[in-house]
Amino acid sequence: MPTGGTGMEYTAMEQYWIWLSSVEGIGPKRFYQLLSIFEDARSVWDALEDGGDRSLFKFLGKQALDNLRNARDAGYFYRLFDELERKKIRAVPRIGDSYPAALSAIYDPPPTLYVRGEGPLEDDRMFAVVGSRRATRDGSRAAREISEGLAREDVTVVSGMARGIDTCAHEGALAGRGRTIAVLGCGVDVVYPPENDRLAEQILEEGGLIISEYVPGTRPYPGNFPARNRIISGMTSGTLLVEGAKNSGAMITVNFAMDQNRDVFAVPGSIYSPLSQAPNRLIIDGAVPVVSPWEILEYYHWGKRPEAAPLEPRTQIQLDPDDESLVIPLREQELSFDELANITGFSPSKLNSHLTMLELRGIIIKVPGGMYRAYG
Known part of the structure; x- marks a missing residue:
């Protein structure tokens, strides 16, 4: 079994994971189906010895299974990792520490990411x-x-x-x-x-x-x-x-x-x-x-726009009564769409229209949690 010797810093389990995800026709869906049947990617490799039990792989279809059998070869294994090293490409398996946590949490995360560049895959922003x-x-x-x-x-x-x-x-x-x-x-x-x-x-x-x-x-x-x-x-x-x-x-x-x-x-x-x-x-x-x-x-509270110089009274933004009924309470506290509807009595379509225009004019802002607040 071809563990180590790839010239790259992967655990044996990560190497088998990367190998399995690299096989043509084994996309994320089939990859995770295989892992639901076998304990891990290495077990898939072992199960393919002497061609593998067809009944365990019947969901793959003939072409994908043929590809998998052909890839169950030390030569394929080493060529894969040699190519990554030669081209200075990192393979980041989902089971590795460098895989982005946010991406890992989606419905169908890629089993492996191939990366050019040296920086991290995940930032705070x-x-x-x-x-x-x-x-x-x-x-x-x-x-x-x-x-x-x-x-x-x-x-x-x-x-x-x-x-x-x-x-x-x-x-x-x-x-x-x-x-x-x-x-x-x-x-x-x-x-x-x-x-x-x-x-x-x-x-x-x-x-x-x-x-x-x-x-x-x-x-x-x-x-x-x-x-x-x-x-x-x-x-x-x-x-x-x-x-x-x-x-x-x-x-x-x-x-x-x-x-x-x-x-x-x-x-x-x-x-x-x-x-x-x-x-x-x-x-x-x-x-x-x-x-x-x-x-x-x-x-996202990632930054705050520079303070603008105070407007002269004659150039103050004019609000109609409907807009004022929204802006005044938002100067006091953050409020949700439903809370604003209760305060103003506006229909949902009318309220959405006014909120959108006030956002575009830079008078209010929508913040995380579906809340609104006034600038200033």
Whole structure:
């Protein structure tokens, strides 16, 4: 049995875990099914001796079982770890100490993460910025400026290094002298899109990471990208959607975030822009509207916006009576949506409309726990 000798600092159990998760056709679902039958990954290796008992592996299907049998080979085992060492790629198994705790807690965590870069996979402040590949000029600017502002407050910006908003998010974080993590839908040794080759180098040079659940050499197959989005949302506190059409692929990440009980934020846009359909709808449905990094930073108490100079009386913001009935109690204490409804007597739709507009005007803010408070 091929334990040790890989030249890498893994326990024997971690080596078998990484081996099993690397086999083509053994995705997370089948991987965890195997572990529910066998005690651990090493037991799977042992059970495959002499081809293995077909009845124990019948749920895999013929091709996946053939792949597993072929991989039950010392040559395959050592080639895998030799390639990782040669390409300076870390394999981080879920059973290892370096695996992100937040990601481990989601419904279907990747069994193993492959990592380029030297920094940790988990920080106290991690936030996802995603959006359309066909970003507008304003959307690109918003992604860059918001990500730069987050990075300047020591927030690690996580995105997918795709064209458009993802690329702008990484570039903004680098401009803010911060750390950024790119989660790929291919092997970490395969840069996709290819024009982001220099961006990938910059991410690593500035202490960031490039990670994937796919073994090195995996090509960017279309089916890989929806699955990788659960990693982007799963390892972060919240996800910001900058631009996206109604059926945008970026909404997959947002939906994962909601399923994982993560916070959702959105940049509002023109009601006439197709790329504002998804973020505007999210805001209507309760996402936190974002027009600067400060909405995110203050939501998590990661930073406080600089105090503005007092306004002259003649330029004080004017509120209509309905808005005043909301703002006055929020100056005294944080209140929930239901508490505000009881105080004002507003219908849910009317209350949601007023709260959204007050947030966009920077008069109130939504804070963790679904509570609201006034600025100042």
